[in-house]
Amino acid sequence: MQQAVSNVEKNAFRSNPNESWPFTVRQATPAIGAYVSDIDLRKPLDEPTYLALRRALIRYKVLFFRDQDITPAQHVALGQRFGKLEVHPVFAHHPDHPELVVFDKSDQKRGRENIFHSDVSWREVPSMGSILRCVECPSTGGDTIWVNMALAYENLPDEAKARLEGLFAVHDIMPLFGAALSPEQRVTVRAQNPPVTHPVVRTHPESGEKLLFVNEAFTTHFANYTEIAGYRFGFDLKLAEMDLLQYLFRQAAAPEYQVRLQWEPNTIAFWDNRAAQHYAVQDYYPAVRRMMRATVIGDRPV
Secondary structure: OOOOOOOOOHHHHHOOOOOOOOEEEEEOOOOOOOOEEEEOOOOOOOOHHHHHHHHHHHHOOOOOOHHHHOOHHHHHHHHHOOOOEOOOOOOEEEOOOOOEEEEEEEEOOOOOOOOOOOOOOOOOOOOEEEEEEEEEOOOOOEEEEEEHHHHHOOOOOOHHHHOOOOOEEEOOHHHHHHHOHHHHHHHHHHHHHOOOEEEOEEEOOOOOOOOEEEOOOOEEOOHHHHHHOOOOOOHHHHHHHHHHHHHHHHHHOOOHHHHEEEEOOOOOOEEEEEOOEEEEEEOOOOEEEEEEEEEEEEEOOO
């Protein structure tokens, strides 16, 4: 299992734009994403290939691999090469591998992930990355969109960046997942997953990039808006807070920051949850869409 990343390794992960990769890389859009080929993810990654993939992930934010017919055990092993894997408290799991979330959508169960989000930002220690594999997908529809949140922050006006200095936001599992749970499950999930507070702008621990770290699925409100903004009168202050949060949410919707993947069976997407948000397009109902995801535990946002 991958150990803690040293300062020397962090510097090595800052990708040289002229780097020669041990696999083929084709950039997907100017903002985010790359297709990686000439690599077999069924095989354990040797150290040079692992480090190169990690550098590519940090640089491109999401990597796409076609024709990777891996088993669930190989999927878990691939994720564990990058760190410890989480077990999700709500989603269904693979019967033999609890680290694998199973998304099984059909005419019996409609998808609900069509909202821009960063996986498990409601954890005190959110994820480093997610590895999603298509098992079965419709011939058309069911795409996924990813967004470069470093670029989203970089392009904010200076006055907006100034308003975000020192600002923290609350992330909560319950607004999105609570409705799907029984009353008893809600009590258990809430007890195990209380709301958490993260900086609105976090620093990527490996690249040093500033990242906009609020998302529409899990961020409920600012934790210290009154202290930062100062007080006028009640409803005015609350409306100003809501306006700012909605403004930040809307940054993920800019096409200039995005890449869109059309899935095929045995396609894998590996994305950096610290630096990217994603949106699963729900336009394929009632077709079948089956996916499996491993999520690598990350670090506390700072």
